[in-house]
Amino acid sequence: MITSLKRIIKNGWLNFRRQGGLTFATVSIMVMTISLATFLFFFQGIVQHLVLGLQEKVDVSVYFKKDSFEEEILIAKEEIGKIPEVKDVEYVSQEEALNRFTEKHQDDLLLMEALNEVGENPLSPSLNIKAWQANQYEALSNFLQTASFNNLIEKVDYHQNKAIIGKIFEVSSNIRLIGIIFSLILGVIAIVVAFNTIRLAIYNSKNEIATMRLVGASNWFIRGPFLIQGVIVGIVATIVTILLFALANFFLNSRLETILPGFSLFNFFLANFWTLLLLQLVTGIGLSMISSAIAIRKYLKV
Numbered sequence: 001m002i003t004s005l006k007r008i009i010k011n012g013w014l015n016f017r018r019q020g021g022l023t024f025a026t027v028s029i030m031v032m033t034i035s036l037a038t039f040l041f042f043f044q045g046i047v048q049h050l051v052l053g054l055q056e057k058v059d060v061s062v063y064f065k066k067d068s069f070e071e072e073i074l075i076a077k078e079e080i081g082k083i084p085e086v087k088d089v090e091y092v093s094q095e096e097a098l099n100r101f102t103e104k105h106q107d108d109l110l111l112m113e114a115l116n117e118v119g120e121n122p123l124s125p126s127l128n129i130k131a132w133q134a135n136q137y138e139a140l141s142n143f144l145q146t147a148s149f150n151n152l153i154e155k156v157d158y159h160q161n162k163a164i165i166g167k168i169f170e171v172s173s174n175i176r177l178i179g180i181i182f183s184l185i186l187g188v189i190a191i192v193v194a195f196n197t198i199r200l201a202i203y204n205s206k207n208e209i210a211t212m213r214l215v216g217a218s219n220w221f222i223r224g225p226f227l228i229q230g231v232i233v234g235i236v237a238t239i240v241t242i243l244l245f246a247l248a249n250f251f252l253n254s255r256l257e258t259i260l261p262g263f264s265l266f267n268f269f270l271a272n273f274w275t276l277l278l279l280q281l282v283t284g285i286g287l288s289m290i291s292s293a294i295a296i297r298k299y300l301k302v
Contacts, residue, residue, distance in 0.1 A: 012228025230292030234284030
């Protein structure tokens with residue numbers, strides 16, 4: 001059993017080497033297909049980083065009337081904090097709001113002069129509310145409209161970057177769709193090229209196959225090398241792809257960090273290495289096995 005398996009693997013490797021240029025073309029197309037699938041994996045990671053970064057900036061500011069007592073606002077804060085969707089509630093007094101405003105616009109002399117002319121503090125006390133997820137702000141908005149302290153609210157200001165988040169999801173969905181379409185096209189091309197490689201290998205081995213039939217070799221012993229040849233194509237393509245992406249990570253990591261602060265391409269690569277390797281192996285070996293099985297079924301009658 002073990003001896004037969006060794007011979008099958010050896011013959012599969014010989015078939016792989018014997019095809020020369022056609023094997024190179026098959027591996028190249030397979031590398032392109034696996035690379036596109038890998039790119040989509042990395043792209044998903046970048047999109048998640050962008051969305052999480054924006055969600056950290058998402059909040060709702062509830063401004064209260066200036067004649068509201070601090071005790072009333074703190075009671076409202078406590079009530080809002082009990083809502084399951086709320087992650088954090090920050091109370092900003094009139095004095096704190098003025099300090100933040102002055103610090104932010106201290107270089108705008110015209111604005112500072114206008115503020116001095118007003119005399120009194122024109123800003124209202126507020127509560128800055130953060131939810132766990134961006135899609136939970138609708139429930140929070142509904143709560144504020146019917147809350148017991150609604151008569152104290154002057155206005156509710158949303159800083160959800162909703163349009164930006166929506167745009168990111170829209171663009172990323174379109175890119176993913178285009179990537180999936182191209183992956184399918186390349187996948188079909190890879191199957192066709194690998195199919196022709198196995199077909200040619202079967203044709204070139206017809207004398208050996210005839211001899212094996214005469215000596216009573218099992219169907220598995222005859223078909224096995226061609227299946228192994230497909231597996232080797234998938235493994236080689238995966239190794240080439242993982243090396244290419246490791247090299248790309250080395251050169252692009254620092255440049256991407258300047259564009260996307262807080263996102264390390266290299267760390268993402270290391271953290272997801274085994275998942276990525278499994279994805280590439282499944283893609284490469286899967287496509288190769290499908291093409292090998294079709295070719296064997298069609299051209300190898302045993």
